[in-house]
Amino acid sequence: MAYDVYAPHSPVALALKMYIVHPPRLIAGPEDIVALVSKYKKLKREMMLAVHLMPNLRAHYVQQVGIGGRQSVVFSPHDITWQTLKLKSAGVVLVHNHPFEENLKATKQDIAVTARMYKACRAVHSNLVDHIIIGPDGHLSMAEKGICYKHPHPRYSLKVEDLKVKKAVLLCSRQALVKTFVGRRGDDQLALQDGVYSLDIIAT
Numbered sequence: 001m002a003y004d005v006y007a008p009h010s011p012v013a014l015a016l017k018m019y020i021v022h023p024p025r026l027i028a029g030p031e032d033i034v035a036l037v038s039k040y041k042k043l044k045r046e047m048m049l050a051v052h053l054m055p056n057l058r059a060h061y062v063q064q065v066g067i068g069g070r071q072s073v074v075f076s077p078h079d080i081t082w083q084t085l086k087l088k089s090a091g092v093v094l095v096h097n098h099p100f101e102e103n104l105k106a107t108k109q110d111i112a113v114t115a116r117m118y119k120a121c122r123a124v125h126s127n128l129v130d131h132i133i134i135g136p137d138g139h140l141s142m143a144e145k146g147i148c149y150k151h152p153h154p155r156y157s158l159k160v161e162d163l164k165v166k167k168a169v170l171l172c173s174r175q176a177l178v179k180t181f182v183g184r185r186g187d188d189q190l191a192l193q194d195g196v197y198s199l200d201i202i203a204t
Helices: 011-015 030-036 077-087 108-123 167-179 188-193
Strands: 018-026 047-053 058-067 072-075 091-097 127-135 138-141 197-200
Touching: 018 030, 030 058, 030 127, 030 138, 047 072, 047 077, 058 072, 058 077, 072 077, 077 091, 077 108, 091 108, 108 127, 108 167
Parallel strands: 091 127
Antiparallel strands: 018 058, 047 058, 047 091, 072 197, 127 138
């Protein structure tokens, strides 16, 4: 599978866009996020988004953090945490699309990336509220289904206790991410260590 790993200041990264949500929109649950990013549902290539939330659970920015191909997307968590600090976001919702999948499901790599981003957000005193996978005909919310999170929470909250991720998921996250790079270019392990992750949607 062909793919590109980019640095935070490469031409690809600089082409990514930031959208202001005006007026800020109340985000009570996954349906509100899906409505906010509905234009991305039918893309024929993958894209990773980060929706930044204010302390009152209102979305104020939508950040494009990765543009991929038909089967994978590459992004740098640093781009998300840097904007989180800059915008003083209280929470982040990750969103990416599965362009050609009718029965949406979270792969091992989806779960591993969620765990890594959870830790990255906590390091900058923010919260990963949810990771949503969208497709042409539906969506899957990891928070709503209790995937990764200790407790399913269909209604959003910024309480740390509600947003705790399962310990087993955190422990296996790096191992699962390393597996996504097996059999690919020789510099992939270096890229992983430098904090650039590949989210492969078809791996099982």
